[in-house]
Amino acid sequence: MVACNNESPSGQIDAMQKRVDAVERDVDVLYDQDFTYLVNEYRALDTTVALTKDIQYEMELLQAYLQQFEGQRIVIKESTEYSRKQLSDLKSDVRKHLYDEETTAKYIQDEEAELRMMEAQIKYFKEKFDEQKEVVTKLRKE
Numbered sequence: 001m002v003a004c005n006n007e008s009p010s011g012q013i014d015a016m017q018k019r020v021d022a023v024e025r026d027v028d029v030l031y032d033q034d035f036t037y038l039v040n041e042y043r044a045l046d047t048t049v050a051l052t053k054d055i056q057y058e059m060e061l062l063q064a065y066l067q068q069f070e071g072q073r074i075v076i077k078e079s080t081e082y083s084r085k086q087l088s089d090l091k092s093d094v095r096k097h098l099y100d101e102e103t104t105a106k107y108i109q110d111e112e113a114e115l116r117m118m119e120a121q122i123k124y125f126k127e128k129f130d131e132q133k134e135v136v137t138k139l140r141k142e
Contacts (some may be wrong), residue, residue, distance in 0.1 A: 007088075009090075009091075009093055009094045009104050009105075009108060010091060010095065012108055013087050013090060013091045013094065013111075014091075014109065016083075016087055016108075016111060016115055017084065017087050017088075017091075018078050019115055020083045020084050020115060020118075022088065023076065023080055023115070023118045023119060023122055024077065024080040026122045026126075027073055027076050027080075027122060028076060028080075029120065030069070030073075030125055030126060030129065031073055031104070034125075034126070034129040034130075034133070035066065035069055035070075035073075035129070037133070038062060038065075038066060038129060038132055038133065038136065039066060041057065041062075041136040041140075042062055042063065042066065042136075045059065045136065045139055045140070046059065049139050049140070049142070053142065055139055057122075058135055059073070059131075059138060061135075062132050062135070062136070063088075065125075065128050065129070065132055068125075069125050069129075069131075072121060072125070076121055076122070077116055079114065079118055080118065083097065083111060083114055083115060086111055087111055090104075090107050090108070092109065
């Protein structure tokens with residue numbers, strides 16, 4: 001029954017696979033909701049407020065975050081696919097007892113580091129998009 005325990009390598013891998021799924025969902029939600037909303041707001045501000053007020057700094061910053069996300073989104077999606085495959089392969093190898101505990105732990109640690117990086121990127125863009133939504137709302141009210 002050790003294989004079902006989250007502390008076992010298989011349990012750790014299962015939990016990490018769920019986190020990879022969550023990263024993929026989160027990046028899709030960020031794109032479908034926040035990114036799309038901010039792109040539309042950028043266009044709207046560019047054809048209204050920007051004509052009468054100097055909001056160049058705010059517009060450039062928003063554009064920079066949108067462009068940054070647009071590029072990173074692809075990288076994150078590719079990373080989730082790669083991590084999913086790596087974790088699946090590792091789980092299979094663990095079941096076949098191909099590695100000793102130390103090697104297995106090292107591979108899990110490597111995958112954990114990659115997963116944390118993706119989660120941090122999602123958190124970063126979520127925070128930046130939330131900040132930009134506040135800026136957009138403020139500019140619209142002015």
